[in-house]
Amino acid sequence: MDFPGLLAQLLNGLQYGLLLFLIASGLTLIFGVMGVINLAHGSMFMIGAYVAYLVTARWGSLWLALPAAALGGLLVGAALEAGLFRHFYAREHLDQVLLTFALILLFEELRSFLVGNDFHSVPIPALLDFSVPITPHFAYSAYRFAVIAICLLLAAFLFLWIERTRMGAIIRAAAEKPEMVDVLGIDARRVHLTVFAVGTALALIAGALAAPLYSVYPNMGDGVLIISFVVVVIGGLGSVSGAFWSALILGLVDTLGAAYAPRVAGLAVYVLMAAVLLWRPTGLFGRRA
Amino acid sequence: MIDVASEAELAPRSRSHRLLLAFGAVLLAVLPFGIPEFYTGLVTTGLTAAMLALSLQLLVGCTGLVSLGHAAFYGLGAYTVYAITPADHALSLVLTLPAAAAVAGLAALLVGALSLRTRGFFFLMVTLAFGQMVFFIFHNTKLGGGADGAYLMRPTLSLFDWQLPLTRRQRPLAYYYVSLILLMAMYLGLLLLLRSLFGRVLAGIRVNEQRMLALGFNTYRYKLAAFAIAGLLAGIAGHMYAMKEGFVNPELVGWHRSAEALLMILLGGLATLSGPIIGALAFTAIGEVAQLITERKLLVEGLVILLVVLTLPKGLSGGLSGLAAPRWPPPWLPRRPPPSRPPAETPRHG
Numbered sequence: 001m002d003f004p005g006l007l008a009q010l011l012n013g014l015q016y017g018l019l020l021f022l023i024a025s026g027l028t029l030i031f032g033v034m035g036v037i038n039l040a041h042g043s044m045f046m047i048g049a050y051v052a053y054l055v056t057a058r059w060g061s062l063w064l065a066l067p068a069a070a071l072g073g074l075l076v077g078a079a080l081e082a083g084l085f086r087h088f089y090a091r092e093h094l095d096q097v098l099l100t101f102a103l104i105l106l107f108e109e110l111r112s113f114l115v116g117n118d119f120h121s122v123p124i125p126a127l128l129d130f131s132v133p134i135t136p137h138f139a140y141s142a143y144r145f146a147v148i149a150i151c152l153l154l155a156a157f158l159f160l161w162i163e164r165t166r167m168g169a170i171i172r173a174a175a176e177k178p179e180m181v182d183v184l185g186i187d188a189r190r191v192h193l194t195v196f197a198v199g200t201a202l203a204l205i206a207g208a209l210a211a212p213l214y215s216v217y218p219n220m221g222d223g224v225l226i227i228s229f230v231v232v233v234i235g236g237l238g239s240v241s242g243a244f245w246s247a248l249i250l251g252l253v254d255t256l257g258a259a260y261a262p263r264v265a266g267l268a269v270y271v272l273m274a275a276v277l278l279w280r281p282t283g284l285f286g287r288r289a
Numbered sequence: 290m291i292d293v294a295s296e297a298e299l300a301p302r303s304r305s306h307r308l309l310l311a312f313g314a315v316l317l318a319v320l321p322f323g324i325p326e327f328y329t330g331l332v333t334t335g336l337t338a339a340m341l342a343l344s345l346q347l348l349v350g351c352t353g354l355v356s357l358g359h360a361a362f363y364g365l366g367a368y369t370v371y372a373i374t375p376a377d378h379a380l381s382l383v384l385t386l387p388a389a390a391a392v393a394g395l396a397a398l399l400v401g402a403l404s405l406r407t408r409g410f411f412f413l414m415v416t417l418a419f420g421q422m423v424f425f426i427f428h429n430t431k432l433g434g435g436a437d438g439a440y441l442m443r444p445t446l447s448l449f450d451w452q453l454p455l456t457r458r459q460r461p462l463a464y465y466y467v468s469l470i471l472l473m474a475m476y477l478g479l480l481l482l483l484r485s486l487f488g489r490v491l492a493g494i495r496v497n498e499q500r501m502l503a504l505g506f507n508t509y510r511y512k513l514a515a516f517a518i519a520g521l522l523a524g525i526a527g528h529m530y531a532m533k534e535g536f537v538n539p540e541l542v543g544w545h546r547s548a549e550a551l552l553m554i555l556l557g558g559l560a561t562l563s564g565p566i567i568g569a570l571a572f573t574a575i576g577e578v579a580q581l582i583t584e585r586k587l588l589v590e591g592l593v594i595l596l597v598v599l600t601l602p603k604g605l606s607g608g609l610s611g612l613a614a615p616r617w618p619p620p621w622l623p624r625r626p627p628p629s630r631p632p633a634e635t636p637r638h639g
Binding site for chain 1: 349355357403404406407409410411413414415417418419421422425426429430544545548551552554555559585587588590591592594595597598
């Protein structure tokens with residue numbers, strides 16, 4: 001095992017894990033605060049990637065695509081919350097599952113109708129299309145460094161928002177004891193709308209960032225959805241810091257596995273999940289039941 | 290007045306309901322003689338789907354466990370037939386059916402033992418993840434023909450050296466009746482199971498698990514048993530799919546299949562054991578019609594789900610009685626959650 005190769009895989013794992021965090025944090029927040037399961041969260045990632053593809057193809061700049069994805073995510077999230085999800089918080093799990101499953105099908109059909117069913121690649125922005133030399137024999141993609149930096153920045157903002165602001169305090173309270181938030185007379189609807197919009201926007205941004213790395217294709221949200229669920233299960237319900245650490249662990253396990261044990265790599269994340277369930281069913285960072 | 294006991298069992302609630310079911314069974318039994326051959330195959334597909342939905346109802350409707358990985362056991366049943374059948378000759382149903390059921394049941398026991406350590410949303414996500422693990426195994430390794438799937442020699446209807454003499458044209462008819470008999474056996478078996486103490490405990494867990502724990506029942510074991518039985522029955526359904534199609538592919542295992550099975554249950558109604566059968570047949574019919582009128586089958590499926598979730602929270606059977614007495618406010622408006630403690634028993638007048 002050569003050192004530069006290992007370093008590259010570690011960086012890849014870090015970058016993949018951070019992208020996973022952007023997706024899983026939205027999932028865990030929506031889920032922790034509103035108690036609703038959103039299977040269509042993977043579709044949001046897919047939409048983000050297609051936004052990146054369309055914007056780059058039309059105007060030739062990924063830098064335009066990122067704000068477009070963020071803004072679009074906020075709008076789509078707010079519309080979904082106010083139009084549909086709001087009416088499903090008190091409904092059975094089964095209804096929520098089927099509602100969001102229907103949304104996956106409809107979003108995929110919309111994608112097929114608007115863009116078609118082809119695979120597309122998105123060029124890395126020219127500004128970052130070079131490699132950063134780290135040792136004399138090893139250089140690493142500048143774009144991947146940029147993805148790591150953007151994800152870390154967004155993660156920092158997310159933590160500051162949740163830990164340092166009044167809205168964040170309400171979010172933490174709602175994740176812990178939703179009845180108390182109601183009793184205190186706080187307008188939960190505004191909080192719900194904001195959390196849903198921000199969570200959705202994070203997934204779209206992740207999709208836009210991932211587009212140049214993994215290309216853009218139909219049903220690309222499916223795999224991401226499953227692995228984000230594993231992140232949430234390992235990290236613990238509604239815990240954003242738990243999602244952060246478990247996303248990093250899974251990113252590294254998956255990437256290193258694919259590099260050094262490709263035959264069994266796909267199973268590694270599930271084995272990890274099974275082990276965590278045996279050891280701590282509420283997740284590594286979740287409160288003990 | 291609703292009969293509380295039969296509500297717990299999801300059994301037919303009235304004489305007219307039972308008559309309707311008997312009529313449905315007779316109709317299905319004579320159906321192949323009144324419809325073109327193509328439709329016999331289609332209804333067989335519907336019967337297979339009905340077995341899958343019925344097996345899942347043991348978890349969803351009876352025990353209150355929403356699993357999103359049920360297709361894994363369905364697929365394992367189908368793949369077992371592929372795995373044990375040699376390339377040059379077919380095996381007897383007497384051999385393949387128990388094998389498929391056993392493999393699926395054992396896998397369900399294992400997956401259930403882990404996933405039932407969690408509840409609610411976690412249970413949903415964990416079953417989904419384990420289901421995708423099975424999908425991954427069949428999709429990404431050469432174990433079952435890879436992503437493209439594989440053809441197999443269909444199991445024969447034979448016992449030792451004796452084989453049911455079937456012409457090529459009679460075979461679809463035979464598959465139809467084997468599926469129908471298995472479905473009916475499954476329905477009656479589940480009805481008996483739910484009438485037993487075991488079934489009452491499952492109903493108790495659905496209504497209030499804490500209370501069942503307080504009464505001294507090890508609810509984990511009961512849930513695990515239900516999960517394993519449901520997996521075993523799904524394996525039988527998968528076996529019948531493989532037998533009818535002579536083909537297996539990873540899509541059988543994928544979680545979209547699990548979600549469709551949940552839809553069949555919701556479509557037919559959660560509160561009865563016959564609901565999933567009606568839902569599965571309706572779902573198959575809707576899929577066929579959708580394919581006839583449009584290329585966008587998923588669009589129709591998505592809209593149907595949306596419509597059902599928004600307007601028929603009690604399924605087709607509940608919806609029809611709901612039409613007679615429209616409710617206000619409409620069911621999709623947010624309502625206050627029901628009180629956690631059910632009201633005290635009131636004396637019933639029969």
